[in-house]
Amino acid sequence: MNDVPLVYLDNNATTRPAPEVVKAMLPFFTEHWGNPSSMHAFGGRVAKPLAEARARVAAFLNAERPEEIVFEGCATEADNHALFGVAAAWGRPGTVITSRVEHPAILGPCLRLREMGHTIVEIGVDGEGRFDLPAYEAALAAHPGPKLVSVMWANNETGVLFPIKRIAEMAKAAGATMHTDAVQAAGKVPLDVRDVPVDLLSIAGHKMHAPKGIGALYVRRGTRIKPFVIGGHQERGRRGGTENVPYIIGLAKACDLAQAALADGSEERIRRLRDKLQAGLLKTCPDARVNGGAAARVANTLNISFEYIEGESVLYHLSDLGICASSGSACAAGSLEPSHVIRAMGVPFTAVHGSIRFSLSRYTTEAEIDYVLKHCPDVVAEMRALSPFVKH
Ligand code: PLP
Numbered sequence: 124m125n126d127v128p129l130v131y132l133d134n135n136a137t138t139r140p141a142p143e144v145v146k147a148m149l150p151f152f153t154e155h156w157g158n159p160s161s162m163h164a165f166g167g168r169v170a171k172p173l174a175e176a177r178a179r180v181a182a183f184l185n186a187e188r189p190e191e192i193v194f195e196g197c198a199t200e201a202d203n204h205a206l207f208g209v210a211a212a213w214g215r216p217g218t219v220i221t222s223r224v225e226h227p228a229i230l231g232p233c234l235r236l237r238e239m240g241h242t243i244v245e246i247g248v249d250g251e252g253r254f255d256l257p258a259y260e261a262a263l264a265a266h267p268g269p270k271l272v273s274v275m276w277a278n279n280e281t282g283v284l285f286p287i288k289r290i291a292e293m294a295k296a297a298g299a300t301m302h303t304d305a306v307q308a309a310g311k312v313p314l315d316v317r318d319v320p321v322d323l324l325s326i327a328g329h330k331m332h333a334p335k336g337i338g339a340l341y342v343r344r345g346t347r348i349k350p351f352v353i354g355g356h357q358e359r360g361r362r363g364g365t366e367n368v369p370y371i372i373g374l375a376k377a378c379d380l381a382q383a384a385l386a387d388g389s390e391e392r393i394r395r396l397r398d399k400l401q402a403g404l405l406k407t408c409p410d411a412r413v414n415g416g417a418a419a420r421v422a423n424t425l426n427i428s429f430e431y432i433e434g435e436s437v438l439y440h441l442s443d444l445g446i447c448a449s450s451g452s453a454c455a456a457g458s459l460e461p462s463h464v465i466r467a468m469g470v471p472f473t474a475v476h477g478s479i480r481f482s483l484s485r486y487t488t489e490a491e492i493d494y495v496l497k498h499c500p501d502v503v504a505e506m507r508a509l510s511p512f513v514k515h
Contacts, residue, residue, distance in 0.1 A: 127445030198327030281415035282424025310381035
Protein backbone atom coordinates (compact mmCIF):
# COMPACT_ATOMS: atom_id res chain seq x y z
CA MET A 124 0.00 0.00 0.00
CA ASN A 125 3.06 2.27 0.00
CA ASP A 126 2.74 3.95 -3.38
CA VAL A 127 -1.03 4.00 -3.65
CA PRO A 128 -3.23 6.71 -2.21
CA LEU A 129 -5.79 5.99 0.49
CA VAL A 130 -9.23 6.51 -0.99
CA TYR A 131 -11.55 5.82 1.91
CA LEU A 132 -15.09 5.11 0.73
CA ASP A 133 -16.24 2.90 3.60
CA ASN A 134 -17.77 5.54 5.85
CA ASN A 135 -20.82 3.43 6.71
CA ALA A 136 -18.38 1.01 8.39
CA THR A 137 -16.57 3.72 10.31
CA THR A 138 -15.53 7.32 9.81
CA ARG A 139 -12.35 9.28 10.34
CA PRO A 140 -12.48 11.01 13.73
CA ALA A 141 -12.70 14.73 12.95
CA PRO A 142 -9.56 16.63 14.08
CA GLU A 143 -11.84 18.99 16.05
CA VAL A 144 -13.28 15.97 17.88
CA VAL A 145 -9.86 14.60 18.81
CA LYS A 146 -8.76 18.07 19.97
CA ALA A 147 -11.84 18.43 22.18
CA MET A 148 -11.22 14.99 23.73
CA LEU A 149 -7.51 15.28 24.53
CA PRO A 150 -7.73 17.43 27.72
CA PHE A 151 -10.03 14.79 29.20
CA PHE A 152 -7.16 12.28 28.97
CA THR A 153 -4.33 14.55 30.05
CA GLU A 154 -5.82 17.01 32.56
CA HIS A 155 -9.46 16.42 33.44
CA TRP A 156 -9.39 12.67 33.95
CA GLY A 157 -11.37 12.59 37.19
CA ASN A 158 -14.50 10.58 37.85
CA PRO A 159 -17.59 12.77 37.43
CA SER A 160 -19.27 10.96 40.35
CA SER A 161 -16.46 11.79 42.83
CA MET A 162 -17.22 14.06 45.76
CA HIS A 163 -13.95 15.99 45.43
CA ALA A 164 -13.53 19.04 43.29
CA PHE A 165 -11.09 17.37 40.87
CA GLY A 166 -13.70 14.81 39.82
CA GLY A 167 -16.49 17.33 40.08
CA ARG A 168 -14.71 19.46 37.48
CA VAL A 169 -15.64 16.83 34.91
CA ALA A 170 -19.32 16.80 35.82
CA LYS A 171 -20.03 20.14 34.14
CA PRO A 172 -18.50 19.32 30.72
CA LEU A 173 -20.33 15.98 30.92
CA ALA A 174 -23.64 17.77 31.53
CA GLU A 175 -22.90 20.19 28.68
CA ALA A 176 -22.10 17.30 26.35
CA ARG A 177 -25.42 15.66 27.24
CA ALA A 178 -27.23 18.91 26.46
CA ARG A 179 -25.50 19.19 23.08
CA VAL A 180 -26.38 15.63 22.06
CA ALA A 181 -29.96 16.35 23.18
CA ALA A 182 -29.97 19.53 21.08
CA PHE A 183 -28.71 17.57 18.06
CA LEU A 184 -31.84 15.40 18.32
CA ASN A 185 -34.03 18.36 19.31
CA ALA A 186 -34.90 16.47 22.50
CA GLU A 187 -36.84 18.34 25.19
CA ARG A 188 -34.38 17.57 28.00
CA PRO A 189 -30.72 16.56 28.34
CA GLU A 190 -31.79 13.79 30.78
CA GLU A 191 -33.41 12.01 27.85
CA ILE A 192 -29.90 11.08 26.59
CA VAL A 193 -28.28 7.91 27.97
CA PHE A 194 -24.64 7.41 26.96
CA GLU A 195 -23.83 3.84 25.97
CA GLY A 196 -20.72 1.85 25.03
CA CYS A 197 -21.69 1.68 21.34
CA ALA A 198 -24.80 1.62 19.18
CA THR A 199 -25.06 -2.15 19.54
CA GLU A 200 -25.45 -1.60 23.27
CA ALA A 201 -27.98 1.20 22.71
CA ASP A 202 -30.01 -1.15 20.47
CA ASN A 203 -29.78 -3.98 23.02
CA HIS A 204 -30.83 -1.57 25.77
CA ALA A 205 -33.88 -0.45 23.77
CA LEU A 206 -35.08 -3.96 22.93
CA PHE A 207 -34.30 -5.86 26.13
CA GLY A 208 -35.09 -2.84 28.32
CA VAL A 209 -38.60 -2.38 26.92
CA ALA A 210 -39.35 -6.13 26.93
CA ALA A 211 -38.13 -6.38 30.56
CA ALA A 212 -40.47 -3.54 31.56
CA TRP A 213 -43.45 -5.45 30.09
CA GLY A 214 -42.94 -8.33 32.50
CA ARG A 215 -45.00 -10.56 30.20
CA PRO A 216 -44.73 -11.80 26.60
CA GLY A 217 -45.17 -9.11 23.96
CA THR A 218 -44.54 -8.47 20.28
CA VAL A 219 -41.58 -6.80 18.58
CA ILE A 220 -42.23 -5.57 15.05
CA THR A 221 -39.05 -4.94 13.11
CA SER A 222 -37.80 -5.16 9.52
CA ARG A 223 -36.00 -7.89 7.65
CA VAL A 224 -33.14 -5.54 6.75
CA GLU A 225 -32.10 -4.35 10.20
CA HIS A 226 -28.52 -4.41 11.42
CA PRO A 227 -27.48 -7.52 13.41
CA ALA A 228 -27.53 -5.24 16.50
CA ILE A 229 -31.34 -5.48 16.21
CA LEU A 230 -31.79 -8.88 14.58
CA GLY A 231 -29.57 -10.62 17.17
CA PRO A 232 -31.51 -9.35 20.20
CA CYS A 233 -34.77 -10.20 18.39
CA LEU A 234 -33.65 -13.83 18.08
CA ARG A 235 -32.96 -13.90 21.81
CA LEU A 236 -36.30 -12.24 22.63
CA ARG A 237 -38.03 -14.94 20.57
CA GLU A 238 -36.26 -17.61 22.65
CA MET A 239 -37.53 -15.78 25.73
CA GLY A 240 -41.13 -16.19 24.56
CA HIS A 241 -41.82 -12.91 22.75
CA THR A 242 -43.30 -12.77 19.25
CA ILE A 243 -41.08 -11.25 16.57
CA VAL A 244 -42.57 -9.99 13.31
CA GLU A 245 -40.17 -9.01 10.51
CA ILE A 246 -41.59 -6.68 7.87
CA GLY A 247 -40.20 -7.14 4.35
CA VAL A 248 -39.07 -4.67 1.70
CA ASP A 249 -39.64 -4.36 -2.04
CA GLY A 250 -37.05 -4.68 -4.80
CA GLU A 251 -35.78 -1.17 -4.08
CA GLY A 252 -35.49 -1.79 -0.33
CA ARG A 253 -38.67 0.17 0.51
CA PHE A 254 -40.52 -0.73 3.72
CA ASP A 255 -43.79 -2.67 3.27
CA LEU A 256 -46.22 -0.26 5.00
CA PRO A 257 -49.41 -2.34 4.39
CA ALA A 258 -47.76 -5.42 5.95
CA TYR A 259 -46.70 -3.25 8.89
CA GLU A 260 -50.20 -1.87 9.35
CA ALA A 261 -51.57 -5.42 9.36
CA ALA A 262 -48.95 -6.53 11.91
CA LEU A 263 -49.81 -3.65 14.26
CA ALA A 264 -53.49 -4.65 14.11
CA ALA A 265 -52.86 -8.39 14.44
CA HIS A 266 -51.02 -8.37 17.76
CA PRO A 267 -52.81 -7.32 20.92
CA GLY A 268 -50.79 -6.90 24.10
CA PRO A 269 -47.57 -4.94 24.60
CA LYS A 270 -45.77 -3.99 21.41
CA LEU A 271 -42.41 -2.52 20.48
CA VAL A 272 -41.66 -1.32 16.96
CA SER A 273 -37.95 -1.18 16.10
CA VAL A 274 -37.33 0.01 12.55
CA MET A 275 -34.16 1.65 11.27
CA TRP A 276 -34.14 5.21 9.93
CA ALA A 277 -31.61 4.56 7.13
CA ASN A 278 -30.19 1.26 5.94
CA ASN A 279 -26.45 0.74 6.43
CA GLU A 280 -25.97 -1.25 3.21
CA THR A 281 -28.12 0.61 0.68
CA GLY A 282 -28.67 3.97 2.37
CA VAL A 283 -32.43 3.57 1.77
CA LEU A 284 -34.45 5.82 4.08
CA PHE A 285 -37.56 4.39 5.68
CA PRO A 286 -40.61 6.69 6.14
CA ILE A 287 -39.83 6.81 9.83
CA LYS A 288 -42.24 9.60 10.73
CA ARG A 289 -45.16 7.63 9.27
CA ILE A 290 -43.92 4.40 10.87
CA ALA A 291 -43.63 6.10 14.26
CA GLU A 292 -47.05 7.77 13.99
CA MET A 293 -48.64 4.42 13.17
CA ALA A 294 -46.82 2.77 16.08
CA LYS A 295 -48.01 5.43 18.51
CA ALA A 296 -51.59 5.23 17.19
CA ALA A 297 -51.49 1.48 17.86
CA GLY A 298 -50.22 2.03 21.41
CA ALA A 299 -46.75 0.61 20.67
CA THR A 300 -43.41 1.85 21.97
CA MET A 301 -41.31 3.10 19.05
CA HIS A 302 -37.55 2.65 18.67
CA THR A 303 -35.43 3.57 15.69
CA ASP A 304 -31.82 2.69 14.97
CA ALA A 305 -30.72 6.02 13.52
CA VAL A 306 -27.03 5.13 13.34
CA GLN A 307 -26.81 5.58 9.56
CA ALA A 308 -29.12 8.60 9.46
CA ALA A 309 -27.29 10.70 12.07
CA GLY A 310 -25.45 13.55 10.41
CA LYS A 311 -26.93 12.66 7.02
CA VAL A 312 -30.53 13.84 7.52
CA PRO A 313 -31.92 16.05 10.32
CA LEU A 314 -33.04 14.00 13.34
CA ASP A 315 -35.86 15.71 15.21
CA VAL A 316 -37.62 13.75 17.93
CA ARG A 317 -40.26 16.48 18.31
CA ASP A 318 -41.27 16.05 14.69
CA VAL A 319 -40.86 12.25 14.55
CA PRO A 320 -42.62 10.66 17.53
CA VAL A 321 -40.06 8.01 18.48
CA ASP A 322 -39.70 7.00 22.11
CA LEU A 323 -36.20 5.59 21.69
CA LEU A 324 -33.43 6.33 19.17
CA SER A 325 -29.88 4.95 18.88
CA ILE A 326 -26.80 6.70 17.49
CA ALA A 327 -23.12 5.72 17.22
CA GLY A 328 -20.15 8.07 17.49
CA HIS A 329 -17.93 6.32 14.98
CA LYS A 330 -20.38 6.70 12.10
CA MET A 331 -20.31 10.48 12.49
CA HIS A 332 -16.63 11.37 12.93
CA ALA A 333 -16.34 10.63 16.66
CA PRO A 334 -14.35 7.56 17.82
CA LYS A 335 -15.50 3.95 18.03
CA GLY A 336 -16.83 2.78 21.39
CA ILE A 337 -19.37 5.48 22.19
CA GLY A 338 -23.09 5.58 21.47
CA ALA A 339 -26.24 7.12 22.88
CA LEU A 340 -29.82 6.13 23.38
CA TYR A 341 -32.48 8.83 23.39
CA VAL A 342 -35.23 7.86 25.84
CA ARG A 343 -38.33 10.03 25.69
CA ARG A 344 -39.46 11.05 29.16
CA GLY A 345 -42.06 8.62 30.47
CA THR A 346 -40.93 5.65 28.33
CA ARG A 347 -41.12 2.41 30.30
CA ILE A 348 -37.67 0.82 30.00
CA LYS A 349 -35.36 -1.09 32.34
CA PRO A 350 -31.56 -0.84 32.33
CA PHE A 351 -29.63 -3.29 30.19
CA VAL A 352 -26.17 -2.83 31.73
CA ILE A 353 -27.00 -3.18 35.39
CA GLY A 354 -24.62 -1.76 37.99
CA GLY A 355 -23.95 1.66 39.45
CA HIS A 356 -26.21 4.68 39.66
CA GLN A 357 -24.69 6.38 36.60
CA GLU A 358 -26.95 7.74 33.83
CA ARG A 359 -29.72 8.09 36.45
CA GLY A 360 -29.63 4.36 37.06
CA ARG A 361 -30.31 3.57 33.42
CA ARG A 362 -26.81 2.38 32.47
CA GLY A 363 -24.26 1.26 35.05
CA GLY A 364 -20.56 1.97 34.48
CA THR A 365 -18.35 5.04 34.96
CA GLU A 366 -19.03 7.47 32.14
CA ASN A 367 -16.50 7.40 29.28
CA VAL A 368 -15.99 11.14 29.58
CA PRO A 369 -13.45 11.79 26.76
CA TYR A 370 -15.56 9.84 24.28
CA ILE A 371 -18.77 11.52 25.40
CA ILE A 372 -17.08 14.90 24.85
CA GLY A 373 -16.02 13.63 21.40
CA LEU A 374 -19.56 12.52 20.56
CA ALA A 375 -20.96 15.92 21.56
CA LYS A 376 -18.39 17.70 19.38
CA ALA A 377 -19.23 15.39 16.48
CA CYS A 378 -22.92 16.26 16.94
CA ASP A 379 -22.08 19.99 16.77
CA LEU A 380 -20.06 19.45 13.59
CA ALA A 381 -22.77 17.27 12.03
CA GLN A 382 -25.39 19.90 12.80
CA ALA A 383 -23.24 22.56 11.11
CA ALA A 384 -22.59 20.31 8.10
CA LEU A 385 -26.31 19.67 7.67
CA ALA A 386 -26.80 23.43 7.43
CA ASP A 387 -23.85 24.33 5.19
CA GLY A 388 -24.67 22.30 2.08
CA SER A 389 -22.15 19.49 2.75
CA GLU A 390 -24.80 16.85 2.08
CA GLU A 391 -25.51 18.30 -1.36
CA ARG A 392 -21.82 18.21 -2.20
CA ILE A 393 -21.63 14.58 -1.03
CA ARG A 394 -24.75 13.72 -3.04
CA ARG A 395 -23.25 15.26 -6.17
CA LEU A 396 -20.06 13.19 -5.75
CA ARG A 397 -22.07 10.01 -5.04
CA ASP A 398 -24.23 10.62 -8.10
CA LYS A 399 -21.13 11.23 -10.23
CA LEU A 400 -19.66 7.92 -9.03
CA GLN A 401 -22.95 6.12 -9.69
CA ALA A 402 -23.45 7.58 -13.19
CA GLY A 403 -19.82 6.96 -14.10
CA LEU A 404 -19.84 3.31 -13.01
CA LEU A 405 -23.17 2.59 -14.72
CA LYS A 406 -21.75 4.07 -17.92
CA THR A 407 -18.43 2.24 -17.91
CA CYS A 408 -19.37 -1.14 -16.37
CA PRO A 409 -21.90 -3.17 -18.35
CA ASP A 410 -24.43 -5.26 -16.37
CA ALA A 411 -24.26 -3.08 -13.28
CA ARG A 412 -27.31 -2.21 -11.19
CA VAL A 413 -27.83 0.14 -8.28
CA ASN A 414 -29.49 -1.51 -5.29
CA GLY A 415 -32.07 0.86 -3.82
CA GLY A 416 -31.37 3.41 -6.54
CA ALA A 417 -35.06 4.26 -7.09
CA ALA A 418 -35.80 4.71 -3.36
CA ALA A 419 -35.17 7.77 -1.19
CA ARG A 420 -31.58 7.38 0.01
CA VAL A 421 -29.09 9.18 2.23
CA ALA A 422 -26.65 11.20 0.14
CA ASN A 423 -23.46 9.29 0.88
CA THR A 424 -24.25 5.67 -0.02
CA LEU A 425 -23.98 3.81 -3.31
CA ASN A 426 -24.71 0.07 -3.34
CA ILE A 427 -23.97 -1.30 -6.78
CA SER A 428 -23.99 -4.88 -8.09
CA PHE A 429 -21.71 -5.99 -10.87
CA GLU A 430 -23.43 -9.05 -12.24
CA TYR A 431 -21.67 -12.42 -12.65
CA ILE A 432 -18.72 -11.60 -10.38
CA GLU A 433 -17.86 -11.82 -6.70
CA GLY A 434 -17.95 -8.49 -4.86
CA GLU A 435 -15.15 -9.71 -2.61
CA SER A 436 -12.73 -10.22 -5.53
CA VAL A 437 -13.47 -6.70 -6.73
CA LEU A 438 -12.86 -5.41 -3.20
CA TYR A 439 -9.47 -7.09 -2.94
CA HIS A 440 -8.37 -5.60 -6.24
CA LEU A 441 -9.69 -2.16 -5.29
CA SER A 442 -7.89 -2.49 -1.98
CA ASP A 443 -4.58 -3.06 -3.82
CA LEU A 444 -5.23 0.29 -5.50
CA GLY A 445 -5.83 1.93 -2.11
CA ILE A 446 -9.61 2.08 -2.53
CA CYS A 447 -11.58 1.05 0.59
CA ALA A 448 -15.15 -0.07 0.00
CA SER A 449 -17.20 -2.95 1.36
CA SER A 450 -19.46 -5.80 0.32
CA GLY A 451 -22.54 -6.52 2.36
CA SER A 452 -22.53 -4.94 5.78
CA ALA A 453 -19.22 -4.08 7.36
CA CYS A 454 -19.92 -6.46 10.20
CA ALA A 455 -20.38 -9.35 7.73
CA ALA A 456 -17.20 -8.51 5.80
CA GLY A 457 -14.83 -11.41 5.53
CA SER A 458 -17.72 -13.84 5.21
CA LEU A 459 -18.93 -14.89 1.78
CA GLU A 460 -22.57 -15.19 2.92
CA PRO A 461 -24.57 -12.90 0.65
CA SER A 462 -25.99 -9.90 2.44
CA HIS A 463 -29.37 -10.44 4.12
CA VAL A 464 -30.39 -6.94 3.01
CA ILE A 465 -29.71 -7.54 -0.67
CA ARG A 466 -31.41 -10.95 -0.45
CA ALA A 467 -34.49 -9.44 1.25
CA MET A 468 -34.75 -7.07 -1.73
CA GLY A 469 -35.01 -10.06 -4.08
CA VAL A 470 -31.95 -9.00 -6.09
CA PRO A 471 -31.32 -11.68 -8.78
CA PHE A 472 -28.84 -14.43 -7.94
CA THR A 473 -26.40 -13.24 -10.62
CA ALA A 474 -26.12 -9.86 -8.87
CA VAL A 475 -26.40 -10.80 -5.19
CA HIS A 476 -22.76 -11.82 -4.86
CA GLY A 477 -21.40 -8.87 -6.80
CA SER A 478 -22.72 -6.09 -4.61
CA ILE A 479 -20.32 -3.40 -3.45
CA ARG A 480 -20.98 -0.51 -1.11
CA PHE A 481 -19.21 2.80 -1.56
CA SER A 482 -19.93 5.23 1.26
CA LEU A 483 -18.65 8.79 1.19
CA SER A 484 -18.14 11.44 3.88
CA ARG A 485 -17.64 15.17 4.03
CA TYR A 486 -13.91 14.49 3.66
CA THR A 487 -14.38 12.78 0.27
CA THR A 488 -12.90 14.74 -2.63
CA GLU A 489 -13.74 14.87 -6.32
CA ALA A 490 -10.20 13.65 -7.12
CA GLU A 491 -10.92 10.49 -5.09
CA ILE A 492 -14.12 9.82 -7.03
CA ASP A 493 -12.24 10.37 -10.29
CA TYR A 494 -9.58 7.89 -9.14
CA VAL A 495 -12.25 5.22 -8.53
CA LEU A 496 -13.89 5.95 -11.87
CA LYS A 497 -10.51 5.55 -13.54
CA HIS A 498 -9.67 2.18 -11.99
CA CYS A 499 -12.88 0.37 -11.03
CA PRO A 500 -14.08 -0.36 -14.59
CA ASP A 501 -10.77 -2.15 -15.36
CA VAL A 502 -11.06 -4.23 -12.19
CA VAL A 503 -14.64 -5.24 -13.07
CA ALA A 504 -13.64 -6.09 -16.66
CA GLU A 505 -10.71 -8.18 -15.41
CA MET A 506 -12.97 -10.14 -13.01
CA ARG A 507 -15.55 -10.65 -15.73
CA ALA A 508 -12.90 -12.09 -18.03
CA LEU A 509 -12.31 -14.78 -15.40
CA SER A 510 -15.97 -15.38 -14.50
CA PRO A 511 -17.40 -18.83 -15.30
CA PHE A 512 -20.86 -17.21 -15.50
CA VAL A 513 -20.02 -14.96 -18.46
CA LYS A 514 -19.99 -16.33 -22.03
CA HIS A 515 -16.54 -15.51 -23.41
N1 PLP B 1 -26.85 -0.11 13.62
C1 PLP B 1 -26.47 0.18 12.37
C2 PLP B 1 -27.51 0.54 11.36
C3 PLP B 1 -25.13 0.12 12.01
O1 PLP B 1 -24.75 0.38 10.76
C4 PLP B 1 -24.18 -0.26 12.99
C5 PLP B 1 -22.75 -0.42 12.62
O2 PLP B 1 -22.42 -0.83 11.51
C6 PLP B 1 -24.62 -0.52 14.29
C7 PLP B 1 -25.96 -0.44 14.57
C8 PLP B 1 -23.68 -0.92 15.38
O3 PLP B 1 -22.90 0.17 15.80
P1 PLP B 1 -21.65 -0.03 16.80
O4 PLP B 1 -20.53 -0.47 15.95
O5 PLP B 1 -21.40 1.34 17.39
O6 PLP B 1 -22.04 -1.00 17.82
